[in-house]
Amino acid sequence: MDVDVGAEPPMIPARHETLWFPGGDIVLATNTFLFKVHKDLLALQSSVFKDMFGLEQAVEDVQGILQLGDSYEGLPAVALAGDEGKDVAHLLQAAYYREYYDRDNDETPLEVIVALLVLSNKYDFKHIQSEVMKQLSRLYPRKLDAFDEVDDNGYYDDLFGTGRIWCEYRLLKACLMTNTTVLLPLLYYACAFLGVDEIYVEADRAGGLDRDYLRTLIGGKFQVDLASRKLVASLPDEFYSISCSSCKVSTRFSKLDEQIAPHLWSYRGNTLASSVLVGSCKVCSARLESRIDEKREEIWEKIPSYFGFPGWDEL
């Protein structure tokens, strides 16, 4: 009865249903929701809010992102410029309720993960930021054998309430926005799983990637492909250098031209050797498998550089 939804629909923010605490002492305003929350709790978790509340009088533009100065029903109000109300709601729910976000739960909706990643960075909620990073680092490991397991478990498996591959462009974009360098080579590599046409489609679906980032992604993809093909092309010579005298004569290679795949998972030693070797003894097969795995590791070490980053240890 007191809600006049029809009058000015677009720009009147409403009190958030649950994040409106009677004892709250500050109002956060977005374009869609108002949140009545507690300064102390925000200051405890976020250095940006702590800095702002530490200042005596109304201040404009603390770190360029907060504006304190207006009031709402006698309480100080802060406009969170540029943030979506539903995203701020996710951040505040995570700040207030321990059970709202669990880093071990991979069924958390993607929009929650992205909102927490972006806003915990923006407002420096260190604990939330650290929890999200632990989850994403587990899902995007920087060791090749661990990443093989990611691929092995299926790129089309569920993650964050959708298919894994459909998450990665959103996550890449969020990490680019927040300059989360430590995850970027892994997300670029993950996104490079798709063909070039699909890359453009998914980049659009994620809300668009700047041209430079698209160039990095596609350029890196070609470098991964090239390195993989060089590996395959080197196999006959490699085999000749490590095989017994009998195998040097009797073994042949087949289907080398069919070994084309976007990720190193497809080039694992045992898989690749058994796909291409014909007539080799077991000892020589095993030697080639080991050699392939060494070469795969060498390529993996270069993955960051393919996407314009320093080595894994320097990220």
Ligand SMILES: [Zn+2]
């Ligand atoms: Zn042999």
